[in-house]
Amino acid sequence: MQTIKHIVLGITGGIAAYKAAELTRLLVKQGITVQVVMTDAACQFITPITMQALSGRTVHHKMWDASIANGMPHIVLSREADAILVAPASADFIAKLVHGKADDLLSTLCLARDCTLLVAPAMNKQMWESPATQRNVAQLLRDGVMILGPDSGVQACGETGLGRMLEPEALFAELLSSLNAELPARPLAGKRVLITAGPTVEKIDPVRAITNFSAGKMGYSIAEAAIEMGAEVTLVSGPTHLTAPSLAEVIAVESGAEMLDAVMANISHQDIFISVAAVADYRVANPSTEKIKKSNASLNIELVPNEDILAKVAGLQNAPFCVGFAAESENLLAYAEEKRKRKNIPLIVANLASEALGADESTLTLLDDKGTHPLAKTSKAKSARTLLSHIAKML
Numbered sequence: 001m002q003t004i005k006h007i008v009l010g011i012t013g014g015i016a017a018y019k020a021a022e023l024t025r026l027l028v029k030q031g032i033t034v035q036v037v038m039t040d041a042a043c044q045f046i047t048p049i050t051m052q053a054l055s056g057r058t059v060h061h062k063m064w065d066a067s068i069a070n071g072m073p074h075i076v077l078s079r080e081a082d083a084i085l086v087a088p089a090s091a092d093f094i095a096k097l098v099h100g101k102a103d104d105l106l107s108t109l110c111l112a113r114d115c116t117l118l119v120a121p122a123m124n125k126q127m128w129e130s131p132a133t134q135r136n137v138a139q140l141l142r143d144g145v146m147i148l149g150p151d152s153g154v155q156a157c158g159e160t161g162l163g164r165m166l167e168p169e170a171l172f173a174e175l176l177s178s179l180n181a182e183l184p185a186r187p188l189a190g191k192r193v194l195i196t197a198g199p200t201v202e203k204i205d206p207v208r209a210i211t212n213f214s215a216g217k218m219g220y221s222i223a224e225a226a227i228e229m230g231a232e233v234t235l236v237s238g239p240t241h242l243t244a245p246s247l248a249e250v251i252a253v254e255s256g257a258e259m260l261d262a263v264m265a266n267i268s269h270q271d272i273f274i275s276v277a278a279v280a281d282y283r284v285a286n287p288s289t290e291k292i293k294k295s296n297a298s299l300n301i302e303l304v305p306n307e308d309i310l311a312k313v314a315g316l317q318n319a320p321f322c323v324g325f326a327a328e329s330e331n332l333l334a335y336a337e338e339k340r341k342r343k344n345i346p347l348i349v350a351n352l353a354s355e356a357l358g359a360d361e362s363t364l365t366l367l368d369d370k371g372t373h374p375l376a377k378t379s380k381a382k383s384a385r386t387l388l389s390h391i392a393k394m395l
């Protein structure tokens with residue numbers, strides 16, 4: 001049995017597109033990553049914004065997408081997927097699949113796929129029963145495409161018969177049984193996890209600030225992976241350009257003091273605290289309420305230490321399981337272990353400062369009472385999953 005972790009959900013133009021929204025919610029809730037790809041016609045029925053909010057990922061519908069690293073979304077999107085499900089699949093789209101047409105992103109990635117393709121037809125009963133559609137469906141079955149449904153009942157057009165798309169719950173069950181798949185393991189089911197991420201911003205005056213180069217990628221990847229593994233996630237985030245996972249509760253903060261307040265206000269019921277944020281060690285003692293004017297004299301700004309959020313949480317009477325990060329430019333393991341002891345936490349994650357700030361990949365080393373556990377260099381998404389599995393075992 002394969003574990004199904006990542007689905008490309010293709011949506012074509014049809015009134016049943018609204019059911020794709022509920023299906024996405026069900027899949028995401030079970031820890032499955034859903035990458036939505038829509039045709040132009042689908043966008044007439046449901047908006048990409050709705051699907052982005054539900055899936056927590058950018059929705060693709062353009063063939064020429066400069067945001068995809070090598071400019072080839074039709075290859076990249078299907079290579080990541082365990083399967084492609086087109087739901088709803090219109091009569092027109094089914095005909096296109098039969099002929100191997102590739103005139104938009106969804107049809108092109110179906111043709112370029114190296115994974116299973118499943119299709120959930122949705123159309124008027126006459127369209128479904130027409131010899132052309134029946135011939136097309138028979139050909140798709142011969143090509144190894146799996147057909148889920150359709151169902152029968154009252155249709156949007158008022159007629160009754162075969163052609164309705166399966167309801168989201170039924171489609172979800174059919175998807176799993178057709179793929180002979182099981183859901184991803186959810187070792188953090190029922191656990192509450194609070195994660196800090198991103199930089200902090202310490203104001204000097206109304207237009208200037210001290211901050212750092214953290215982009216928040218590691219913290220956001222951990223939040224996404226924790227949700228996949230079944231956790232309820234609160235993400236306390238400094239300013240970033242990232243999209244937070246839709247199922248996380250997000251608290252946006254700017255300064256270290258605000259981050260401390262947000263963490264302390266939400267820590268009492270948490271099982272795990274993962275402190276990924278690059279919290280400024282110092283803040284400006286007396287930020288000016290007016291813009292500081294230029295002069296020829298040198299400017300001295302007094303900095304005072306920010307409280308250490310992680311050490312404070314670890315010192316609480318009913319402290320959650322605390323995990324820290326140590327980004328170092330030298331003596332990586334020695335400094336990390338010293339921080340683990342000083343902050344009195346069971347687990348610290350050491351990484352190179354150069355990889356901690358904005359890079360897409362990381363080479364982490366986990367340090368706990370049993371010693372050091374080096375992980376291979378890989379994407380932050382994969383590192384996040386390995387880290388959380390390690391945490392789940394330590395709980």
Ligand code: CTP
Nearest residue numbers: 275276277279306307308309310324325326327
């Ligand atoms: N941290 C925190 N609050 C702070 C400073 C750091 O919660 N005010 C947390 C970070 O989120 C991280 C860990 O402490 O999980 C280590 O942070 P790091 O900046 O590497 O270490 P510092 O303790 O600040 O020490 P130094 O800057 O000297 O390396």
